[in-house]
Amino acid sequence: MDQFLWRVLPLLTILVSFGVFFYLQDSYTAQLFPLIKLPRDKCSLLPHRHFWISSKRIVTPQGIISGSVEINDGKIISVVEGHAIQGKPKQEEVIDYGDAVIMPGLIDVHVHLNEPGRTEWEGFDTGTRAAAAGGVTTVVDMPLNCYPTTVSKEKLKLKLDAAEDKIYVDVGFWGGLIPENALNTSILDGLLSAGVLGVKSFMCPSGIDDFPMATIDHIKAGLSVLAKYRRPIVVHAEIQQDFENHLELNEDNLDPRAYLTYLNTRPPSWEEAAIKQLVSVTKDTRKGGPLEGAHVHIVHLSDSSASLDLIKEAKSHGDSISVETCPHYLAFTSEEIPNGDTRFKCSPPIRDAYNKDKLWEAVLEGHIDLLSTDHSPTVPELKLMEEGDFLKAWGGISSLQFNLPVTWSYGKKYGLTLEQLSLLWSKKPATLAGLESKGTIAVGNHADIVVWQPELEFDLDDDYPVFIKHSELSAYMGRRLSGKVLETFVRGNLVFKDGKHAPAPCGVQILAK
Ligand SMILES: NC(=O)NC(NC(N)=O)C(=O)[O-]
Ligand SMILES: [Zn+2]
Numbered sequence: 427m428d429q430f431l432w433r434v435l436p437l438l439t440i441l442v443s444f445g446v447f448f449y450l451q452d453s454y455t456a457q458l459f460p461l462i463k464l465p466r467d468k469c470s471l472l473p474h475r476h477f478w479i480s481s482k483r484i485v486t487p488q489g490i491i492s493g494s495v496e497i498n499d500g501k502i503i504s505v506v507e508g509h510a511i512q513g514k515p516k517q518e519e520v521i522d523y524g525d526a527v528i529m530p531g532l533i534d535v536h537v538h539l540n541e542p543g544r545t546e547w548e549g550f551d552t553g554t555r556a557a558a559a560g561g562v563t564t565v566v567d568m569p570l571n572c573y574p575t576t577v578s579k580e581k582l583k584l585k586l587d588a589a590e591d592k593i594y595v596d597v598g599f600w601g602g603l604i605p606e607n608a609l610n611t612s613i614l615d616g617l618l619s620a621g622v623l624g625v626k627s628f629m630c631p632s633g634i635d636d637f638p639m640a641t642i643d644h645i646k647a648g649l650s651v652l653a654k655y656r657r658p659i660v661v662h663a664e665i666q667q668d669f670e671n672h673l674e675l676n677e678d679n680l681d682p683r684a685y686l687t688y689l690n691t692r693p694p695s696w697e698e699a700a701i702k703q704l705v706s707v708t709k710d711t712r713k714g715g716p717l718e719g720a721h722v723h724i725v726h727l728s729d730s731s732a733s734l735d736l737i738k739e740a741k742s743h744g745d746s747i748s749v750e751t752c753p754h755y756l757a758f759t760s761e762e763i764p765n766g767d768t769r770f771k772c773s774p775p776i777r778d779a780y781n782k783d784k785l786w787e788a789v790l791e792g793h794i795d796l797l798s799t800d801h802s803p804t805v806p807e808l809k810l811m812e813e814g815d816f817l818k819a820w821g822g823i824s825s826l827q828f829n830l831p832v833t834w835s836y837g838k839k840y841g842l843t844l845e846q847l848s849l850l851w852s853k854k855p856a857t858l859a860g861l862e863s864k865g866t867i868a869v870g871n872h873a874d875i876v877v878w879q880p881e882l883e884f885d886l887d888d889d890y891p892v893f894i895k896h897s898e899l900s901a902y903m904g905r906r907l908s909g910k911v912l913e914t915f916v917r918g919n920l921v922f923k924d925g926k927h928a929p930a931p932c933g934v935q936i937l938a939k
Protein backbone atom coordinates (compact mmCIF):
# COMPACT_ATOMS: atom_id res chain seq x y z
CA MET A 427 0.00 0.00 0.00
CA ASP A 428 2.77 2.36 1.02
CA GLN A 429 4.53 1.68 -2.21
CA PHE A 430 1.36 2.41 -4.16
CA LEU A 431 0.92 5.73 -2.36
CA TRP A 432 4.46 6.78 -3.21
CA ARG A 433 3.81 5.99 -6.80
CA VAL A 434 0.57 7.95 -7.17
CA LEU A 435 1.57 10.86 -4.96
CA PRO A 436 3.71 12.66 -7.57
CA LEU A 437 0.91 12.18 -10.08
CA LEU A 438 -1.62 13.58 -7.64
CA THR A 439 0.60 16.58 -6.90
CA ILE A 440 0.85 17.35 -10.60
CA LEU A 441 -2.92 17.06 -11.04
CA VAL A 442 -3.66 19.30 -8.06
CA SER A 443 -1.18 21.97 -9.17
CA PHE A 444 -2.73 21.98 -12.66
CA GLY A 445 -6.11 22.46 -11.01
CA VAL A 446 -4.89 25.40 -8.91
CA PHE A 447 -3.16 26.95 -11.94
CA PHE A 448 -6.30 26.88 -14.08
CA TYR A 449 -8.47 28.07 -11.19
CA LEU A 450 -6.18 31.10 -10.73
CA GLN A 451 -6.01 31.72 -14.46
CA ASP A 452 -9.76 31.60 -14.72
CA SER A 453 -10.36 33.96 -11.84
CA TYR A 454 -7.76 36.32 -13.30
CA THR A 455 -9.38 36.46 -16.72
CA ALA A 456 -12.80 36.52 -15.12
CA GLN A 457 -11.80 39.72 -13.37
CA LEU A 458 -10.71 41.32 -16.60
CA PHE A 459 -13.66 40.08 -18.64
CA PRO A 460 -16.35 38.95 -16.21
CA LEU A 461 -18.36 37.21 -18.92
CA ILE A 462 -15.48 35.58 -20.76
CA LYS A 463 -16.94 32.09 -20.43
CA LEU A 464 -19.67 32.98 -22.91
CA PRO A 465 -18.12 32.83 -26.38
CA ARG A 466 -19.85 36.05 -27.42
CA ASP A 467 -17.96 37.97 -24.79
CA LYS A 468 -14.61 36.85 -26.09
CA CYS A 469 -15.45 39.08 -29.03
CA SER A 470 -15.06 42.22 -27.00
CA LEU A 471 -12.61 43.74 -24.54
CA LEU A 472 -15.66 45.28 -22.87
CA PRO A 473 -18.16 43.31 -20.79
CA HIS A 474 -21.22 45.34 -21.80
CA ARG A 475 -23.61 44.93 -24.71
CA HIS A 476 -25.51 48.08 -23.80
CA PHE A 477 -23.29 51.08 -23.14
CA TRP A 478 -22.65 54.72 -23.95
CA ILE A 479 -19.58 56.42 -25.35
CA SER A 480 -19.17 60.15 -25.06
CA SER A 481 -16.74 62.75 -26.33
CA LYS A 482 -16.41 66.42 -27.18
CA ARG A 483 -15.81 65.48 -30.83
CA ILE A 484 -18.21 63.00 -32.41
CA VAL A 485 -18.24 63.06 -36.21
CA THR A 486 -21.83 62.65 -37.40
CA PRO A 487 -23.44 63.32 -40.80
CA GLN A 488 -24.86 66.52 -39.26
CA GLY A 489 -21.43 67.76 -38.20
CA ILE A 490 -19.14 67.42 -35.20
CA ILE A 491 -20.99 67.34 -31.91
CA SER A 492 -20.14 67.08 -28.24
CA GLY A 493 -22.34 64.40 -26.76
CA SER A 494 -22.84 60.65 -26.53
CA VAL A 495 -23.62 57.61 -28.61
CA GLU A 496 -25.72 54.83 -27.13
CA ILE A 497 -24.90 51.32 -28.31
CA ASN A 498 -26.96 48.22 -27.75
CA ASP A 499 -26.47 44.77 -29.19
CA GLY A 500 -24.08 45.96 -31.85
CA LYS A 501 -26.14 48.88 -33.10
CA ILE A 502 -26.25 52.61 -32.52
CA ILE A 503 -29.55 53.31 -30.80
CA SER A 504 -29.22 56.99 -29.95
CA VAL A 505 -26.94 59.92 -30.69
CA VAL A 506 -27.41 62.80 -28.30
CA GLU A 507 -25.83 66.25 -28.25
CA GLY A 508 -24.87 67.81 -24.90
CA HIS A 509 -24.26 66.44 -21.43
CA ALA A 510 -27.53 64.65 -20.84
CA ILE A 511 -27.36 60.92 -21.55
CA GLN A 512 -30.48 59.09 -22.67
CA GLY A 513 -31.51 56.08 -20.56
CA LYS A 514 -30.23 55.37 -17.09
CA PRO A 515 -26.76 53.93 -17.45
CA LYS A 516 -24.71 52.71 -14.55
CA GLN A 517 -21.48 54.60 -14.14
CA GLU A 518 -19.34 51.81 -15.59
CA GLU A 519 -21.49 51.68 -18.71
CA VAL A 520 -20.48 55.17 -19.82
CA ILE A 521 -17.05 55.60 -21.39
CA ASP A 522 -15.98 59.22 -21.57
CA TYR A 523 -13.27 59.74 -24.16
CA GLY A 524 -12.80 63.45 -23.37
CA ASP A 525 -11.70 65.24 -26.52
CA ALA A 526 -10.58 62.13 -28.41
CA VAL A 527 -12.47 61.86 -31.71
CA ILE A 528 -15.30 59.34 -32.12
CA MET A 529 -15.69 58.63 -35.82
CA PRO A 530 -17.26 55.92 -37.99
CA GLY A 531 -14.81 53.04 -38.45
CA LEU A 532 -12.90 53.14 -41.72
CA ILE A 533 -14.10 51.00 -44.61
CA ASP A 534 -11.21 49.95 -46.80
CA VAL A 535 -12.53 48.71 -50.14
CA HIS A 536 -9.15 47.76 -51.58
CA VAL A 537 -7.24 45.19 -49.56
CA HIS A 538 -5.35 42.13 -50.80
CA LEU A 539 -5.53 39.55 -48.03
CA ASN A 540 -4.09 36.80 -50.26
CA GLU A 541 -5.59 33.83 -48.43
CA PRO A 542 -5.94 31.02 -49.40
CA GLY A 543 -2.78 30.26 -51.31
CA ARG A 544 -0.44 33.12 -50.40
CA THR A 545 -1.04 33.48 -46.69
CA GLU A 546 2.68 34.01 -46.18
CA TRP A 547 2.21 37.35 -48.00
CA GLU A 548 -0.75 38.37 -45.83
CA GLY A 549 -3.72 36.49 -44.42
CA PHE A 550 -7.10 36.93 -42.77
CA ASP A 551 -5.72 36.75 -39.25
CA THR A 552 -2.83 39.20 -39.62
CA GLY A 553 -4.59 41.45 -42.12
CA THR A 554 -7.73 41.92 -40.05
CA ARG A 555 -5.74 42.41 -36.83
CA ALA A 556 -3.87 45.19 -38.63
CA ALA A 557 -7.20 46.63 -39.76
CA ALA A 558 -8.60 46.59 -36.22
CA ALA A 559 -5.43 48.25 -34.89
CA GLY A 560 -5.82 50.96 -37.52
CA GLY A 561 -9.47 51.77 -36.84
CA VAL A 562 -10.59 49.97 -40.01
CA THR A 563 -13.80 48.13 -39.17
CA THR A 564 -14.60 46.66 -42.61
CA VAL A 565 -12.33 45.58 -45.43
CA VAL A 566 -13.30 44.41 -48.89
CA ASP A 567 -10.90 41.75 -50.07
CA MET A 568 -9.52 41.73 -53.62
CA PRO A 569 -9.99 38.61 -55.77
CA LEU A 570 -6.22 38.33 -56.32
CA ASN A 571 -3.36 37.54 -55.13
CA CYS A 572 -4.85 34.59 -53.34
CA TYR A 573 -4.67 31.21 -55.02
CA PRO A 574 -6.98 30.33 -56.59
CA THR A 575 -8.28 33.78 -57.51
CA THR A 576 -11.92 34.52 -56.64
CA VAL A 577 -13.40 34.13 -60.12
CA SER A 578 -16.26 31.64 -59.62
CA LYS A 579 -18.67 30.68 -56.88
CA GLU A 580 -16.64 27.56 -56.11
CA LYS A 581 -13.53 29.66 -55.62
CA LEU A 582 -15.43 32.15 -53.49
CA LYS A 583 -16.42 29.20 -51.29
CA LEU A 584 -12.71 28.41 -50.76
CA LYS A 585 -12.18 32.03 -49.69
CA LEU A 586 -15.08 31.95 -47.26
CA ASP A 587 -13.83 28.68 -45.77
CA ALA A 588 -10.34 30.12 -45.39
CA ALA A 589 -11.70 33.21 -43.61
CA GLU A 590 -13.81 31.21 -41.17
CA ASP A 591 -12.97 32.01 -37.53
CA LYS A 592 -10.03 34.20 -38.49
CA ILE A 593 -11.38 37.69 -39.02
CA TYR A 594 -11.21 40.48 -36.41
CA VAL A 595 -13.21 42.97 -38.51
CA ASP A 596 -16.02 42.53 -41.03
CA VAL A 597 -14.92 41.39 -44.47
CA GLY A 598 -16.66 41.65 -47.84
CA PHE A 599 -15.32 40.19 -51.09
CA TRP A 600 -14.87 41.44 -54.64
CA GLY A 601 -15.03 38.72 -57.29
CA GLY A 602 -12.74 38.81 -60.33
CA LEU A 603 -13.92 39.61 -63.85
CA ILE A 604 -11.56 37.88 -66.27
CA PRO A 605 -12.07 36.90 -69.93
CA GLU A 606 -13.28 33.42 -68.99
CA ASN A 607 -16.23 34.49 -66.85
CA ALA A 608 -16.95 37.69 -68.78
CA LEU A 609 -17.71 35.53 -71.80
CA ASN A 610 -19.61 32.94 -69.79
CA THR A 611 -22.46 34.71 -68.12
CA SER A 612 -23.47 31.73 -66.03
CA ILE A 613 -20.11 31.72 -64.18
CA LEU A 614 -20.44 35.45 -63.53
CA ASP A 615 -24.06 35.07 -62.48
CA GLY A 616 -23.03 32.28 -60.10
CA LEU A 617 -20.31 34.45 -58.54
CA LEU A 618 -22.66 37.41 -58.08
CA SER A 619 -25.48 35.24 -56.73
CA ALA A 620 -23.01 33.76 -54.23
CA GLY A 621 -22.56 37.22 -52.70
CA VAL A 622 -19.53 39.10 -54.02
CA LEU A 623 -20.12 42.83 -53.59
CA GLY A 624 -19.08 43.49 -57.19
CA VAL A 625 -16.21 42.51 -59.46
CA LYS A 626 -12.69 43.69 -60.15
CA SER A 627 -10.77 43.75 -63.44
CA PHE A 628 -7.28 44.56 -64.62
CA MET A 629 -6.82 46.33 -67.97
CA CYS A 630 -3.09 45.47 -67.92
CA PRO A 631 -1.22 42.34 -66.75
CA SER A 632 -1.88 41.81 -63.04
CA GLY A 633 1.32 39.92 -62.28
CA ILE A 634 -0.77 36.93 -61.21
CA ASP A 635 -1.06 34.02 -63.64
CA ASP A 636 -4.62 33.03 -62.82
CA PHE A 637 -5.90 36.58 -63.11
CA PRO A 638 -5.58 37.54 -66.78
CA MET A 639 -6.32 41.06 -67.97
CA ALA A 640 -9.66 42.06 -69.42
CA THR A 641 -10.33 44.19 -72.48
CA ILE A 642 -13.00 46.87 -72.64
CA ASP A 643 -15.24 44.34 -74.43
CA HIS A 644 -14.99 41.94 -71.48
CA ILE A 645 -15.80 44.82 -69.14
CA LYS A 646 -18.78 45.81 -71.28
CA ALA A 647 -20.08 42.24 -71.20
CA GLY A 648 -19.62 42.17 -67.42
CA LEU A 649 -21.46 45.45 -67.00
CA SER A 650 -24.62 44.11 -68.59
CA VAL A 651 -24.72 41.36 -65.93
CA LEU A 652 -23.78 43.77 -63.13
CA ALA A 653 -26.61 46.14 -64.12
CA LYS A 654 -29.09 43.43 -63.13
CA TYR A 655 -27.53 43.10 -59.68
CA ARG A 656 -26.91 46.86 -59.32
CA ARG A 657 -23.34 46.16 -58.24
CA PRO A 658 -20.12 47.89 -59.34
CA ILE A 659 -17.07 46.87 -61.30
CA VAL A 660 -13.81 48.20 -59.84
CA VAL A 661 -11.05 48.56 -62.39
CA HIS A 662 -7.28 48.74 -62.36
CA ALA A 663 -7.16 51.33 -65.13
CA GLU A 664 -3.84 51.20 -66.94
CA ILE A 665 -3.27 50.07 -70.51
CA GLN A 666 0.22 49.28 -71.63
CA GLN A 667 1.44 51.83 -74.22
CA ASP A 668 4.23 51.84 -76.67
CA PHE A 669 7.39 52.59 -74.68
CA GLU A 670 9.29 54.42 -77.38
CA ASN A 671 7.21 57.56 -76.91
CA HIS A 672 8.18 57.89 -73.29
CA LEU A 673 11.59 56.47 -72.63
CA GLU A 674 14.50 58.64 -73.47
CA LEU A 675 17.27 56.16 -73.25
CA ASN A 676 20.13 57.52 -71.26
CA GLU A 677 22.22 56.16 -68.42
CA ASP A 678 20.05 57.67 -65.68
CA ASN A 679 16.83 56.02 -66.60
CA LEU A 680 18.33 52.62 -67.24
CA ASP A 681 19.51 52.12 -63.68
CA PRO A 682 17.01 49.65 -62.19
CA ARG A 683 17.75 50.98 -58.68
CA ALA A 684 16.66 54.50 -59.65
CA TYR A 685 12.97 55.13 -59.03
CA LEU A 686 12.83 57.31 -62.13
CA THR A 687 13.61 54.31 -64.29
CA TYR A 688 10.50 52.56 -63.04
CA LEU A 689 8.38 55.75 -63.15
CA ASN A 690 9.21 56.17 -66.83
CA THR A 691 7.95 52.69 -67.63
CA ARG A 692 4.40 53.54 -66.50
CA PRO A 693 3.61 57.08 -67.63
CA PRO A 694 0.25 58.80 -66.98
CA SER A 695 -0.73 58.00 -70.57
CA TRP A 696 -1.32 54.38 -69.44
CA GLU A 697 -3.99 55.53 -67.01
CA GLU A 698 -5.43 57.99 -69.50
CA ALA A 699 -5.73 55.34 -72.22
CA ALA A 700 -7.64 52.98 -69.93
CA ILE A 701 -9.95 55.65 -68.58
CA LYS A 702 -10.68 56.89 -72.11
CA GLN A 703 -11.98 53.42 -72.94
CA LEU A 704 -13.94 53.17 -69.71
CA VAL A 705 -15.76 56.47 -70.18
CA SER A 706 -16.73 55.35 -73.66
CA VAL A 707 -18.90 52.68 -71.99
CA THR A 708 -19.99 54.50 -68.83
CA LYS A 709 -22.19 56.78 -70.93
CA ASP A 710 -24.54 53.78 -71.14
CA THR A 711 -24.86 53.75 -67.33
CA ARG A 712 -26.71 57.09 -67.33
CA LYS A 713 -30.35 57.19 -66.28
CA GLY A 714 -32.43 55.53 -68.98
CA GLY A 715 -29.29 54.13 -70.67
CA PRO A 716 -28.89 50.44 -71.60
CA LEU A 717 -26.54 49.81 -68.66
CA GLU A 718 -28.45 51.74 -66.00
CA GLY A 719 -27.79 50.11 -62.62
CA ALA A 720 -24.18 49.25 -63.41
CA HIS A 721 -21.37 51.36 -61.97
CA VAL A 722 -17.69 51.76 -62.83
CA HIS A 723 -15.22 52.57 -60.08
CA ILE A 724 -11.61 53.35 -60.92
CA VAL A 725 -9.20 52.12 -58.29
CA HIS A 726 -5.99 53.78 -57.13
CA LEU A 727 -5.87 56.77 -59.46
CA SER A 728 -2.39 58.28 -59.57
CA ASP A 729 -2.58 60.68 -62.55
CA SER A 730 -4.24 63.89 -61.43
CA SER A 731 -4.16 65.50 -64.88
CA ALA A 732 -5.76 64.17 -68.06
CA SER A 733 -7.09 60.97 -66.43
CA LEU A 734 -8.90 62.91 -63.75
CA ASP A 735 -10.31 65.36 -66.30
CA LEU A 736 -11.88 62.48 -68.20
CA ILE A 737 -13.57 61.22 -65.03
CA LYS A 738 -14.82 64.68 -64.09
CA GLU A 739 -16.30 65.11 -67.54
CA ALA A 740 -18.05 61.74 -67.44
CA LYS A 741 -19.51 62.59 -64.04
CA SER A 742 -20.78 65.92 -65.34
CA HIS A 743 -22.81 64.03 -67.94
CA GLY A 744 -24.40 61.79 -65.32
CA ASP A 745 -22.30 58.65 -65.91
CA SER A 746 -22.29 56.23 -62.98
CA ILE A 747 -18.57 56.43 -62.31
CA SER A 748 -16.41 57.04 -59.25
CA VAL A 749 -12.74 57.02 -58.38
CA GLU A 750 -10.46 56.37 -55.44
CA THR A 751 -6.86 57.24 -54.67
CA CYS A 752 -4.58 55.87 -51.96
CA PRO A 753 -2.59 57.37 -49.07
CA HIS A 754 0.76 56.65 -50.73
CA TYR A 755 -0.08 58.88 -53.70
CA LEU A 756 -1.03 61.60 -51.23
CA ALA A 757 1.95 61.18 -48.91
CA PHE A 758 4.96 60.54 -51.13
CA THR A 759 6.51 62.04 -54.23
CA SER A 760 8.74 60.43 -56.84
CA GLU A 761 11.46 63.02 -56.12
CA GLU A 762 11.96 61.74 -52.58
CA ILE A 763 11.93 57.97 -53.12
CA PRO A 764 15.45 56.76 -52.33
CA ASN A 765 17.41 54.68 -54.79
CA GLY A 766 16.73 50.98 -54.35
CA ASP A 767 13.90 51.46 -51.84
CA THR A 768 11.42 49.08 -53.40
CA ARG A 769 8.97 49.44 -50.52
CA PHE A 770 7.62 52.35 -52.59
CA LYS A 771 7.00 50.34 -55.74
CA CYS A 772 3.37 50.12 -56.75
CA SER A 773 1.33 50.49 -59.88
CA PRO A 774 0.33 52.95 -61.10
CA PRO A 775 3.47 54.58 -59.76
CA ILE A 776 3.81 57.41 -57.26
CA ARG A 777 4.37 60.54 -59.36
CA ASP A 778 5.92 63.98 -58.76
CA ALA A 779 5.13 66.67 -56.19
CA TYR A 780 3.03 68.69 -58.63
CA ASN A 781 0.86 65.63 -59.29
CA LYS A 782 0.48 65.04 -55.56
CA ASP A 783 -0.68 68.60 -54.89
CA LYS A 784 -3.27 68.27 -57.65
CA LEU A 785 -4.46 64.94 -56.24
CA TRP A 786 -5.03 66.59 -52.86
CA GLU A 787 -6.93 69.40 -54.54
CA ALA A 788 -9.21 66.84 -56.22
CA VAL A 789 -9.71 64.96 -52.96
CA LEU A 790 -10.68 68.11 -51.08
CA GLU A 791 -12.98 69.32 -53.84
CA GLY A 792 -14.75 65.97 -53.95
CA HIS A 793 -13.67 64.99 -57.48
CA ILE A 794 -11.97 61.96 -55.98
CA ASP A 795 -14.77 60.15 -54.22
CA LEU A 796 -12.99 58.02 -51.68
CA LEU A 797 -9.76 56.60 -50.33
CA SER A 798 -8.53 53.03 -50.01
CA THR A 799 -5.16 51.53 -49.12
CA ASP A 800 -4.50 49.06 -51.92
CA HIS A 801 -2.75 47.12 -49.18
CA SER A 802 -0.86 44.62 -51.32
CA PRO A 803 1.98 42.99 -49.41
CA THR A 804 4.28 40.20 -50.38
CA VAL A 805 7.24 38.43 -48.78
CA PRO A 806 10.54 40.35 -48.35
CA GLU A 807 12.28 38.08 -50.89
CA LEU A 808 9.97 39.27 -53.67
CA LYS A 809 10.38 42.93 -52.74
CA LEU A 810 14.09 42.40 -53.57
CA MET A 811 15.07 44.78 -50.81
CA GLU A 812 18.75 43.96 -51.11
CA GLU A 813 19.09 44.27 -54.86
CA GLY A 814 16.74 47.26 -54.85
CA ASP A 815 15.69 46.51 -58.42
CA PHE A 816 12.57 48.56 -59.11
CA LEU A 817 11.89 46.81 -62.38
CA LYS A 818 11.85 43.28 -60.96
CA ALA A 819 10.49 43.84 -57.43
CA TRP A 820 6.88 43.04 -56.55
CA GLY A 821 4.61 46.08 -56.92
CA GLY A 822 2.40 46.74 -53.93
CA ILE A 823 2.50 48.82 -50.75
CA SER A 824 1.72 47.53 -47.24
CA SER A 825 -0.04 50.06 -45.10
CA LEU A 826 -3.47 48.88 -43.96
CA GLN A 827 -2.86 49.77 -40.31
CA PHE A 828 -1.79 53.34 -41.08
CA ASN A 829 -4.63 54.68 -43.23
CA LEU A 830 -5.92 57.07 -40.63
CA PRO A 831 -2.70 58.63 -39.26
CA VAL A 832 -1.17 58.84 -42.74
CA THR A 833 -4.17 60.52 -44.36
CA TRP A 834 -4.48 62.88 -41.42
CA SER A 835 -0.77 63.69 -41.03
CA TYR A 836 -0.35 64.62 -44.68
CA GLY A 837 -3.89 65.92 -45.24
CA LYS A 838 -4.08 68.47 -42.47
CA LYS A 839 -1.42 70.56 -44.23
CA TYR A 840 -3.85 70.83 -47.14
CA GLY A 841 -6.79 71.74 -44.89
CA LEU A 842 -8.43 68.30 -44.65
CA THR A 843 -11.23 68.30 -42.05
CA LEU A 844 -12.49 65.49 -39.85
CA GLU A 845 -15.81 65.51 -41.68
CA GLN A 846 -14.07 65.12 -45.05
CA LEU A 847 -11.92 62.35 -43.62
CA SER A 848 -14.97 60.45 -42.52
CA LEU A 849 -16.74 60.91 -45.88
CA LEU A 850 -13.66 59.69 -47.75
CA TRP A 851 -12.92 56.73 -45.51
CA SER A 852 -16.37 55.61 -44.35
CA LYS A 853 -19.50 57.03 -45.95
CA LYS A 854 -18.43 56.92 -49.61
CA PRO A 855 -16.76 53.49 -49.42
CA ALA A 856 -19.92 52.12 -47.75
CA THR A 857 -21.99 53.46 -50.64
CA LEU A 858 -19.66 51.93 -53.24
CA ALA A 859 -19.75 48.51 -51.60
CA GLY A 860 -23.52 48.64 -50.91
CA LEU A 861 -23.06 48.48 -47.12
CA GLU A 862 -26.22 50.27 -46.10
CA SER A 863 -25.86 49.90 -42.32
CA LYS A 864 -22.28 51.07 -42.17
CA GLY A 865 -20.25 54.23 -42.77
CA THR A 866 -21.92 56.83 -40.53
CA ILE A 867 -22.67 57.37 -36.86
CA ALA A 868 -26.44 57.33 -37.13
CA VAL A 869 -29.28 55.63 -35.30
CA GLY A 870 -29.88 52.11 -36.62
CA ASN A 871 -26.40 51.69 -38.07
CA HIS A 872 -23.82 49.14 -36.96
CA ALA A 873 -21.74 50.44 -34.06
CA ASP A 874 -18.52 50.39 -36.13
CA ILE A 875 -16.44 53.07 -34.52
CA VAL A 876 -12.87 54.31 -34.21
CA VAL A 877 -11.76 56.41 -31.27
CA TRP A 878 -8.59 58.32 -32.03
CA GLN A 879 -6.56 61.29 -30.98
CA PRO A 880 -5.62 63.41 -34.03
CA GLU A 881 -3.13 65.54 -32.09
CA LEU A 882 -1.17 62.64 -30.63
CA GLU A 883 2.11 62.07 -32.45
CA PHE A 884 4.05 58.84 -32.52
CA ASP A 885 7.10 57.35 -34.16
CA LEU A 886 6.54 54.38 -36.36
CA ASP A 887 9.62 52.58 -35.17
CA ASP A 888 10.46 49.05 -34.04
CA ASP A 889 8.77 49.66 -30.67
CA TYR A 890 5.42 50.43 -32.26
CA PRO A 891 3.10 47.41 -32.43
CA VAL A 892 2.50 46.70 -36.11
CA PHE A 893 0.20 43.85 -37.10
CA ILE A 894 0.66 43.64 -40.84
CA LYS A 895 2.57 40.53 -41.73
CA HIS A 896 5.94 41.87 -42.86
CA SER A 897 6.00 45.23 -41.14
CA GLU A 898 9.51 46.00 -42.38
CA LEU A 899 8.04 46.22 -45.89
CA SER A 900 5.78 49.11 -45.07
CA ALA A 901 6.85 52.33 -46.74
CA TYR A 902 5.72 54.26 -43.65
CA MET A 903 8.15 52.68 -41.19
CA GLY A 904 10.50 55.23 -39.69
CA ARG A 905 8.06 58.13 -40.09
CA ARG A 906 6.62 60.31 -37.38
CA LEU A 907 2.85 60.43 -37.72
CA SER A 908 0.06 62.32 -36.09
CA GLY A 909 -3.26 60.71 -35.14
CA LYS A 910 -3.18 57.71 -32.89
CA VAL A 911 -5.91 55.08 -32.91
CA LEU A 912 -6.94 54.39 -29.33
CA GLU A 913 -9.86 51.96 -29.62
CA THR A 914 -11.88 50.23 -32.31
CA PHE A 915 -15.43 48.86 -32.10
CA VAL A 916 -16.91 46.45 -34.63
CA ARG A 917 -20.70 46.09 -34.24
CA GLY A 918 -20.38 47.17 -30.61
CA ASN A 919 -17.52 44.80 -29.81
CA LEU A 920 -14.40 46.52 -28.54
CA VAL A 921 -11.98 44.66 -30.82
CA PHE A 922 -8.85 46.71 -30.17
CA LYS A 923 -7.57 48.82 -27.29
CA ASP A 924 -4.09 49.94 -26.23
CA GLY A 925 -2.23 47.60 -28.54
CA LYS A 926 -4.38 44.58 -27.60
CA HIS A 927 -7.00 42.67 -29.59
CA ALA A 928 -10.18 41.02 -28.32
CA PRO A 929 -9.60 37.35 -27.40
CA ALA A 930 -11.64 35.96 -30.31
CA PRO A 931 -11.98 36.98 -33.96
CA CYS A 932 -15.67 37.84 -34.30
CA GLY A 933 -15.76 39.73 -37.61
CA VAL A 934 -18.44 38.56 -40.01
CA GLN A 935 -18.33 37.79 -43.70
CA ILE A 936 -20.42 40.25 -45.66
CA LEU A 937 -22.25 38.75 -48.62
CA ALA A 938 -24.51 40.67 -50.99
CA LYS A 939 -28.07 39.42 -51.34
N1 LIG B 1 -1.53 42.12 -58.03
C1 LIG B 1 -1.64 43.20 -57.23
O1 LIG B 1 -1.93 43.15 -56.07
N2 LIG B 1 -1.39 44.35 -57.77
C2 LIG B 1 -1.51 45.53 -57.01
N3 LIG B 1 -0.28 46.16 -57.10
C3 LIG B 1 0.04 47.45 -57.04
N4 LIG B 1 -0.91 48.34 -56.84
O2 LIG B 1 1.19 47.80 -57.21
C4 LIG B 1 -2.66 46.31 -57.61
O3 LIG B 1 -3.66 46.55 -56.94
O4 LIG B 1 -2.56 46.67 -58.79
ZN1 LIG C 1 -4.37 47.57 -59.10
Ligand SMILES: [Zn+2]
Nearest residue numbers: 536568800802
Ligand atom coordinates in the same frame (compact mmCIF):
# COMPACT_ATOMS: atom_id res chain seq x y z
ZN1 LIG D 1 -4.77 46.35 -55.50
